[in-house]
Amino acid sequence: MFTTIPDNQTTGQEAWRTEARCASGDGTLAATFFSEELQDIAAAKRICAECPVMADCLEGALERYEPYGVWGGQLFLNGKVLTNKRRRGRPPKIARPEDDFPLIPVPERLVSLLRTA
Numbered sequence: 673m674f675t676t677i678p679d680n681q682t683t684g685q686e687a688w689r690t691e692a693r694c695a696s697g698d699g700t701l702a703a704t705f706f707s708e709e710l711q712d713i714a715a716a717k718r719i720c721a722e723c724p725v726m727a728d729c730l731e732g733a734l735e736r737y738e739p740y741g742v743w744g745g746q747l748f749l750n751g752k753v754l755t756n757k758r759r760r761g762r763p764p765k766i767a768r769p770e771d772d773f774p775l776i777p778v779p780e781r782l783v784s785l786l787r788t789a
């Protein structure tokens with residue numbers, strides 16, 4: 673089974689990953705969860721928003737200082753959570769709705785672990 677969570681970073685304590693909504697079984701979602709494109713990042717966050725193991729996933733990503741990708745509904749870069757990301761180049765005069773990230777709340781028990789950029 674494929675998940676965005678690398679096998680070499682899982683332990684018996686991460687058995688929850690079998691319930692991961694990103695477990696497509698064929699690896700097709702990896703490009704979405706590790707994309708630079710804003711619409712892909714937004715799509716990954718929407719998948720996470722309905723994932724039953726989002727809090728466990730986010731906790732693991734925070735503990736591992738994930739270097740990159742969408743984990744637990746949040747976008748990571750160098751172990752920190754990015755609340756926003758801009759498209760390359762000059763910002764458009766008219767905002768593109770597809771570039772807006774869904775706002776995924778961080779579970780209360782994980783707020784103290786949060787590092788933002």
Ligand code: SF4
Pocket residue numbers: 676689691692693694695719720721723724725726727729730742743744745
């Ligand atoms: S929260 Fe997102 S990245 Fe984590 S297991 Fe669920 S779908 Fe996958």
